[in-house]
Amino acid sequence: TQLLEQSPQFLSIQEGENLTVYCNSSSVFSSLQWYRQEPGEGPVLLVTVVTGGEVKKLKRLTFQFGDARKDSSLHITAAQPGDTGLYLCAGYGGSNYKLTFGKGTLLTVNP
């Protein structure tokens, strides 16, 4: 079973601060995805990274895929209250159909 370990599990910061969320595994993934989930809703895809070493930016969010395709990070610059939510990493490993999810990082950005 391929596992994705996310850290930290909880993060509470003030508006304007920077933060990084980590997603690590001992297994290689063909791609990794980051989702954001708000209360009462399903997860929504933020980004997919496919190539080892790849960096993608989405406004104030920067996503990186490790060179060995075993880990990924999400960095948020100047966090805003609207960034509050559960951030989930997920990856396709041995199967193109079965997506493995990390346990998530619950981010709270206080005004």
Add this chain to the structure above:
Amino acid sequence: NAGVTQTPKFQVLKTGQSMTLQCAQDMNHNSMYWYRQDPGMGLRLIYYSASEGTTDKGEVPNGYNVSRLNKREFSLRLESAAPSQTSVYFCASRDPGPQHFGDGTRLSIL
């Protein structure tokens, strides 16, 4: 566009009762999925259907059955509900690319 629609949104059952959770997608996706989400556990795959006519077990299939009724619809059945099945259930679809999720069914079993 509705995307992925799940019904019901909330349900309370007694131990031993049966229930079917419904999921329909209007994106003409081939693959559909059922997950459960518990506090601190992330999303865990219960069953999936790679294409119409096929279903396969995921990580936590015990106590559940599924039916891929047609390309649009994928239902999840609890034959004899147990308190351990109290959870939020999400349906998703894809073809290929990212998974698109419904807003979930919150199920409590007393």
